[in-house]
Amino acid sequence: xxxxxxxxxxxxxAIIFLVTFGGFMDDTKKTSACTNHKTIVTYAMTxxxxxxxxxxxxxxxxxxxxxxxxxxxxxxTIQCYGxxxxxxxxxxxxxxxxxxxxxxxxxxxxxNRVQQPGWCTNTQGNPGFTWINSRTEFNYVTICTCCxxxxxxxxxxxxxxxxxx
Numbered sequence: 011x012x013x014x015x016x017x018x019x020x021x022x023x024a025i026i027f028l029v030t031f032g033g034f035m036d037d038t039k040k041t042s043a044c045t046n047h048k049t050i051v052t053y054a055m056t057x058x059x060x061x062x063x064x065x066x067x068x069x070x071x072x073x074x075x076x077x078x079x080x081x082x083x084x085x086x087t088i089q090c091y092g093x094x095x096x097x098x099x100x101x102x103x104x105x106x107x108x109x110x111x112x113x114x115x116x117x118x119x120x121x122n123r124v125q126q127p128g129w130c131t132n133t134q135g136n137p138g139f140t141w142i143n144s145r146t147e148f149n150y151v152t153i154c155t156c157c158x159x160x161x162x163x164x165x166x167x168x169x170x171x172x173x174x175x
Contacts (some may be wrong), residue, residue, distance in 0.1 A: 040157050043137065043157040043158070044155070047157065047170075054153060054170075061175070066087050067090060068087055068088070069086060069101050069105035088101055098127070098144045099128075099144075100127070115137075124138065126139050126140065128142075129141060129143055130152060133155065135161055136156060137156045137161055149173060150174060151171070153169070
């Protein structure tokens with residue numbers, strides 16, 4: 011009888027631990043996704059400031075070789091904006107990855123790149139990814155991240171619009 015009581019107490023403690031640990035993991039994923047978002051926004055603001063001062067930026071513009079295992083460290087001078095979608099969706103994303111390393115999506119088991127070119131509507135159903143978008147007619151870049159599920163809840167989505175000078 012005493013053994014059954016001990017087993018029951020251990021089972022109850024294990025359940026409490028699992029529920030607490032599960033909540034902790036959810037909070038950690040949310041914090042990580044929001045931190046990735048802030049890092050990307052901060053770097054985008056830096057690029058916009060440099061573009062406003064000089065009209066060009068130095069970027070590691072070519073994608074990584076061998077599926078991202080060998081970083082491309084060649085720096086090129088890139089004229090600001092040009093094709094804005096390409097500038098932000100390719101040059102900017104590849105520069106961040108090559109300069110700082112590949113950000114990991116905390117909601118995915120395998121190394122999916124966090125930064126993606128696309129509209130903010132892509133956040134729905136895609137927690138942890140950051141969508142970066144600008145178009146020829148825009149004088150801004152928009153950066154959106156779903157930091158926790160459900161992604162259709164605006165309280166879980168971070169959106170920043172950075173205007174060009």
